[in-house]
Amino acid sequence: MVDRTRRSYGACMCVGALEDLRDATRATLADVVRRSPVALLDHPHYFNAGDHLIYSGTPAYLNALGCSVDHVCAPHTYDAELLEQLVPSGPILLLGGGNFGDRWPMHQWFRERVVADFPHRRIVQLPQSFDFTDAGALAATRSIYEEHPDLTVLVRDREGAERTAEAFPTTAVRFCPDLAFGATVTAPAEPEVDIVVLARRDAEAVERPPALRPDEEQVDWSLGASANAQWWASAAIEAGVWRLPWLRRRVHPIARVVMDHRTAMNLDAACARPGRGRVVVTDRMHGGVLAALLGRPVFLVDNVNKKVSAIVRDYLGTLPDVELATDFADAMARARSRVGRGRAT
Numbered sequence: 001m002v003d004r005t006r007r008s009y010g011a012c013m014c015v016g017a018l019e020d021l022r023d024a025t026r027a028t029l030a031d032v033v034r035r036s037p038v039a040l041l042d043h044p045h046y047f048n049a050g051d052h053l054i055y056s057g058t059p060a061y062l063n064a065l066g067c068s069v070d071h072v073c074a075p076h077t078y079d080a081e082l083l084e085q086l087v088p089s090g091p092i093l094l095l096g097g098g099n100f101g102d103r104w105p106m107h108q109w110f111r112e113r114v115v116a117d118f119p120h121r122r123i124v125q126l127p128q129s130f131d132f133t134d135a136g137a138l139a140a141t142r143s144i145y146e147e148h149p150d151l152t153v154l155v156r157d158r159e160g161a162e163r164t165a166e167a168f169p170t171t172a173v174r175f176c177p178d179l180a181f182g183a184t185v186t187a188p189a190e191p192e193v194d195i196v197v198l199a200r201r202d203a204e205a206v207e208r209p210p211a212l213r214p215d216e217e218q219v220d221w222s223l224g225a226s227a228n229a230q231w232w233a234s235a236a237i238e239a240g241v242w243r244l245p246w247l248r249r250r251v252h253p254i255a256r257v258v259m260d261h262r263t264a265m266n267l268d269a270a271c272a273r274p275g276r277g278r279v280v281v282t283d284r285m286h287g288g289v290l291a292a293l294l295g296r297p298v299f300l301v302d303n304v305n306k307k308v309s310a311i312v313r314d315y316l317g318t319l320p321d322v323e324l325a326t327d328f329a330d331a332m333a334r335a336r337s338r339v340g341r342g343r344a345t
Contacts, residue, residue, distance in 0.1 A: 017318045018292075021181055026064055028176040032124050032152050035066040036090035039083050041114060042107065043095065043259050045074040045235065049221040049270035050180070050286025051097050052263040057182030058095065058126065072256050075110040077242050080117045082249060091122040096156065096179050098285065098307055101131030102138070103203060112144045119148055127156035127176045129307040130164045138167055146170050157310035177315050180289045185267060187294040188275040193217050194339045195332070196277030198287040204303040205283065209328045213336075219273045221284075227265045234258050274298075279335045281328070283308065288316060297321035297338055299331040 040058065044051035059069050071086040073079070083092070094114065099107040115123055132138040145151055145168055153168065154176040155161040161175040195216040197209045209218055223231060238258060241251050270290060274280045280291040283301040285308045291298035298321065302308045312324045325331035 017320070018181065021177055021315055021318070022061075025177045025179065025181065026061060028154070028174060029061055030065050032154070032172075032174065033062065033065060033067060033091055033093070037068050037070045037087050038062060038090050039071040039073075039087040039092045040069050041073055041075075041078065041083075041092065041094050042097075042110060043072055043074040044097075044263075045076060047221055047223060047231075047266065049266045049290070050284060051095070052266035053180040053183050053185075053270070053286050053290060054096050054126075054178065055263050056184075056267060057179045058093075060182040060184070061179055062093075071252070072259060074259070075106070076239065077248075077255065078110070078114070079242075079245070079248055080114075082252070085249065086252065091124050092118055094123065094125045096126035096128050096154070098129045098131070098204075100125070100128035100153075100155075102134045103131050103305070105137070108137075108141065112141060115144055115148050115151060122150045123148065123152070125151070125153040127154045127178050129156060129305065129310070130160040130167070131305050131307075132167065142168055157307065157314050159310060160307075175314075178285075178289065178311060180286055181293070183267070183293065185271050185290065185293050187296070188272060191278040191296075192276045194277065195279050195281060195335050196274050197328075197332075198274055198280060198282035198284055199328075200283050200303065204305065206302065206304050207328055209281070210332055217276070221266075221270060221273075223265060223269050227269060231262055231265065234262065279338050281325075281331045281335050283328070285311060288312070288322065292316065292319045292322055297335075299323050299325045299334050299338075301325055301328050301331050 044055060062069055071083055092114065094111050101108060152172040153164055154174050155164050156176060156178045158175050161173055165173040193215050197218040199209050199218055199220060201220055212218060238255060241247055271294065274287060274291050274296060275294050277296060280296045280298040282288055282298065283303050288298050288300045300308050300312055309324055316322055323334065325334055
């Protein structure tokens with residue numbers, strides 16, 4: 001069943017819209033998580049800064065609710081026995097994002113494994129986007145979820161929540177905004193170029209941006225050479241340690257610090273890229289979220305599964321200087337106009 005209650009997230013484009021959004025998110029989380037120790041699973045072990053923005057925002061929300069995050073793992077460091085030892089009670093939380101469905105199957109398979117492993121524990125899927133395109137994959141997931149007596153799925157757009165409720169009629173489904181808005185980020189002191197275009201290069205991209213002018217640049221999520229080397233060195237050590245089950249509990253606190261460090265590296269690199277522009281153009285949903293958090297005007301272009309337009313419509317569009325364009329050409333025209341107006345003033 002889906003919670004169809006419509007909440008107001010504050011007047012559009014007003015001061016305090018972000019805090020209104022955070023308050024509404026905390027209220028929903030308080031209903032489904034409750035004050036307790038929790039385990040947080042599916043830490044992003046890859047470079048997508050959007051997922052690290054979600055991971056950074058998630059503990060901020062949970063800590064505000066009085067929850068202690070006592071265990072964190074990535075899919076490749078998942079150990080059901082260790083989880084039970086470290087968090088013997090309280091809900092198991094699966095990180096939010098945009099990979100709930102069959103477009104990114106490895107993440108979905110991991111979630112299904114956790115749901116099957118813990119029929120006796122409360123499990124909450126934190127806000128995701130519904131993205132099933134294959135009926136067989138959807139049926140397989142449904143059969144696993146139907147077996148769990150205490151599973152809640154949070155969906156980060158209203159239309160997606162309706163579709164999820166229809167697809168999983170025995171599962172509790174609720175709308176909840178994306179948890180990336182709970183993150184705290186710092187913008188570079190001064191913009192260095194007029195426009196930064198943060199453009200996808202993966203399966204969710206619809207089109208390529210047009211040719212850019214001299215004071216415009218195109219980027220995507222990535223790390224610099226030094227951070228990249230640190231990332232892979234720590235990941236290799238982590239993978240090696242996890243092959244020795246008797247060491248896992250001893251090194252778990254260190255592993256948590258290393259995961260947090262990798263997230264910090266991702267977010268530092270991410271902030272440095274959109275933050276270089278006076279205006280941001282992007283087809284990445286979290287590129288838009290990050291730009292808004294950094295205080296940069298942003299013009300968004302939809303991605304292949306329409307998750308960008310969905311959250312702009314539901315709440316991202318209530319924040320100042322956030323606009324949805326029809327395509328990259330439209331977004332660039334609007335961004336250039338905005339830069340021109342800024343220079344005129």
